[in-house]
Amino acid sequence: MFDDLNDLYQEVILDHCKKPRNFHEIAAATCSAQGHNPLCGDQLKLFLVMDADTITDISFVGSGCCISKASASLLTEFAKGKTKAAVERMFAEVHDMITTGKVAANAGKLAVFAGVYKYPSRVKCAILAWHAIMSALKEGGGAVSTESEAA
Numbered sequence: 001m002f003d004d005l006n007d008l009y010q011e012v013i014l015d016h017c018k019k020p021r022n023f024h025e026i027a028a029a030t031c032s033a034q035g036h037n038p039l040c041g042d043q044l045k046l047f048l049v050m051d052a053d054t055i056t057d058i059s060f061v062g063s064g065c066c067i068s069k070a071s072a073s074l075l076t077e078f079a080k081g082k083t084k085a086a087v088e089r090m091f092a093e094v095h096d097m098i099t100t101g102k103v104a105a106n107a108g109k110l111a112v113f114a115g116v117y118k119y120p121s122r123v124k125c126a127i128l129a130w131h132a133i134m135s136a137l138k139e140g141g142g143a144v145s146t147e148s149e150a151a
Contacts, residue, residue, distance in 0.1 A: 016070035022059040035132035037146040042068035072129035
């Protein structure tokens, strides 16, 4: 059973890596943020279109490892249509899941990253897009790095 679950998780990550969702720039973005993971070399830029406190559209561009790209892809799918508060709550849950392996009840597809905690060098890859969206939502954008994230 555990191997089947690992296979499924790997399948989802590989699918989102090879065919990332929402992978394009949004010219009319109301805010954006850049993220960089110096450990792995991952780089991305998130674009958000906000209507009051709701994310009506979101996308990303960039390059990086499979986990980083899949995490950004799954983040965009999760965040579209969500409020700023909902994304902030999910950031805390995803961060906890990625660093401890504890899956949040409402994680949905994001649960594929629960096993990342077993590979400390990959934690920064999986959380990069999440730090970027938090920057975009809090400060309206800017650059973030995973340098301070525990490895």
